[in-house]
Amino acid sequence: MQERKWAKNTTLHIIAGGIGSIGKFPAGENIPAFMYKAILIDGKYKAWIMPNQSTSHGHAYDYWLVPVSELDAKTGLKL
DSSP: OHHHHHHTTSOOEEEEEEESOSEEOTTSOEEOSEEEEEEEETTEEEEEEEESSGGGTTOOGGGGEEOHHHHHHHHOOOO
């Protein structure tokens, strides 16, 4: 919902993906241990890393906010 609010006033560029593994689906696809999202908003990236667990549900959006450098280090990105 927060992304939709931001998108009403500016253009967003969103990068999302998974980090690590907690196993595989029967067809062989990876189940990531963490999910991440990076959003370029007003010329600056914001980054979030969330554990792929049921306990991740129900937190405020910025609860999972991390420095962009942390996301870069864990994913190999260079934002």
